[in-house]
Amino acid sequence: MTDNNGPAEGAARIPRHVLLPLALAQFICSFAGSNMNVMINDISEDLDTTVQGVQTAITVFLLVMAALMIPCGKLTERYGRKRCFRAGLAVYGVGALLSAFAPGLGVLILGNSLLEGIGTALLIPPVYILTTLLFTEVTSRAKAFGAVMAMGGIGAAAGPLIGGLITTAISWRAAFVFQALIVTVILVMSRRVPDPLPPDPAASFDVRGAVLTAVGLIVLVMGILAVDDNGWLAAGLLAAGALVLLWFFRSARAMEAAGREPLLSTSLFHDRTSNLGLITQHVQWLVLMGVSFVTAAYLQVVRGYNAIETGLIFTAATVGLLASSLAAERFAKRRAQRTLIMAGFVLTVGGIVVLIAMAGGTASAWASAPGLFLIGVGLGVMLTPSVNIVQSSFADDDQGEISGLSRSVSNLGSSLGTAIAGTILVADPAHAYRAAMLTLAVLGLAGLVAAVLLPRGPAPNMATARPAGAS
Known part of the structure; x- marks a missing residue:
């Protein structure tokens, strides 16, 4: 459905429920990136593979998203944002069902890592493009991005808990059926999502x-x-x-x-604020997925916890992220986006330090809860400001490119987090936990430095500075 009056006028008539399928789509994709972490032992035993084999499947899924996010963001111009969104959901759903019935690691990688990765790369750029185009007023856009990023962060943080519950109660395969069901619901709901700009079949690729x-x-x-x-x-x-x-x-x-x-205009890298925002996004997701994989692998392989026990421990991160996400609008009114991102990194790095300090010091794995809670709060505070800084630095014409670049940078961070910290850990799970966490803490400090270098004033709302279609 196309609004010929343009996004600025159409935004006033857009009902709030159009945001729900977009936010749910971000939730399920983030959930997919973290829920397998608590299934490491179950998948390894069932498919006769190793921890490194499961790590490879998780990393390839994140990597396919990162590698294809920029091209898929560009395809939205030619085929339309809503069409790409729904096509991505369909591909994702097929991949989830294939994963659910995988007889071996190869088929799991085909379904989860490749098809779900391709589907995610197709559907995620439209989520951010449509959010930018449909919500043009500064406050409404901040709220919309807050909802989308909150659902994404909750999906990543709650993935271990939900995945652990499903795995323990039924099977790890049922977690993929759960994903397919959610995707089906989103497909039905997305029929009412408008596409403010018509597709351009002549757009170059x-x-x-x-x-x-x-x-x-x-x-x-x-x-x-x-x-x-x-x-x-x-x-x-x-x-x-x-x-x-x-x-x-x-x-x-x-x-x-x-x-x-x-494919990607080099002018996108001429904006210093956007570049720094992209760095903070990259590091945020690197730390989140790195901590998630390392902690889950350590609890299962070294401490012997099952999927449900591991997932319950991760509840602390989910609660922290949910609490800070719900307060995001209040924070945004009182503090500059730069301040929020800096505070988020300080809390996150502090949480990692707590995890390192508590490792091996007590027989209870619940000692990890305070550190995970701090990480959740920190991420919830800074995820939305980082995205809003980047997206709002560019006009409507550039939203396809910057959305693809932004999501590619974030998913590359997720992939690198799992790859870097996971590679350190799997070499010697019993002794390398601290080294992996220390690496993530140092990378978190690099994100803090990027946040400090952000301009002190509010980010310009350039996305509405000129009408869509202007040169």
């Missing part, structure tokens, strides 16, 4: 750029995963991935110089 970005990101993360097995191979892959990404940027510049449109 940089195939070479899409291939180069996907290959570069995949090879880069493969290099991190190979560190534990072969240092020389890992170094070669990391160098190759960096060179491919450099090739992409040089290709994009050459296309722009020739008057053609690349």
